[in-house]
Amino acid sequence: MSYRRKDGYWRQAKKEGYRSRASYKLMQLNSTFRLLKKGDAVLDIGCAPGGWMQAAREIVGDPGYVLGIDLQKIAPFEEENVEALQADITRSDILTIIRERKEMFDVVISDISPNISGIWDVDHFRSVELSEKALDLAVELLRNRGNFLVKVFQGEATRDFFEKVKAHFSYAKISSPKASRKSSAEVYVIGKHFSR
Ligand SMILES: C[S@@+](CC[C@H](N)C(=O)[O-])C[C@H]1O[C@@H](n2cnc3c(N)ncnc32)[C@H](O)[C@@H]1O
Numbered sequence: 001m002s003y004r005r006k007d008g009y010w011r012q013a014k015k016e017g018y019r020s021r022a023s024y025k026l027m028q029l030n031s032t033f034r035l036l037k038k039g040d041a042v043l044d045i046g047c048a049p050g051g052w053m054q055a056a057r058e059i060v061g062d063p064g065y066v067l068g069i070d071l072q073k074i075a076p077f078e079e080e081n082v083e084a085l086q087a088d089i090t091r092s093d094i095l096t097i098i099r100e101r102k103e104m105f106d107v108v109i110s111d112i113s114p115n116i117s118g119i120w121d122v123d124h125f126r127s128v129e130l131s132e133k134a135l136d137l138a139v140e141l142l143r144n145r146g147n148f149l150v151k152v153f154q155g156e157a158t159r160d161f162f163e164k165v166k167a168h169f170s171y172a173k174i175s176s177p178k179a180s181r182k183s184s185a186e187v188y189v190i191g192k193h194f195s196r
Contacts, residue, residue: 039063057077
């Protein structure tokens with residue numbers, strides 16, 4: 001990892017035992033938007049190496065449940081109510097696979113990112129495609145009044161994607177947490193109080 005990537009949050013994560021600096025983004029977003037609470041069942045889409053899962057587990061506590069899903073295999077957690085599935089969210093039977101673990105969730109969060117090509121437009125559209133898939137899953141799996149959080153790389157399709165999210169929730173917002181790097185063009189789309 002280059003020196004530039006080892007910033008303050010990276011060092012803090014190392015010191016405090018988080019698997020990634022991304023943990024702080026979820027903590028910051030949650031303290032602003034109150035998306036997760038004690039006892040919630042949380043689905044984390046694109047979860048490796050598990051920094052968000054750790055932060056989510058701290059919030060939902062013993063009575064909650066955290067299920068992560070990623071292409072990558074991740075190191076298991078000690079806690080019984082935190083598990084990860086290794087799978088591609090674009091596979092056709094993904095809902096069945098998730099529902100074998102849990103039928104419905106209070107919150108769906110997703111920090112999913114495509115492999116970066118370096119070509120901005122390509123990365124933006126791939127990111128939107130994955131975030132739309134995360135939204136499709138949230139629409140199937142969220143309980144009524146559930147919450148949704150998803151990352152998207154900014155670009156010309158961000159507004160349209162935001163409108164799609166907005167259609168399913170009574171409150172929607174685009175936000176960029178402090179722990180996102182200044183140079184980063186990622187934003188987080190928040191949807192609160194899902195209704196079907
Ligand atoms: C930025 S990382 C997530 C970091 C995580 N939030 C954390 O705190 O540790 C994005 C993840 O999205 C995953 N991903 C990308 N495409 C995917 C797909 N089609 N299915 C499942 N996971 C995918 C990548 O493997 C990668 O681990």
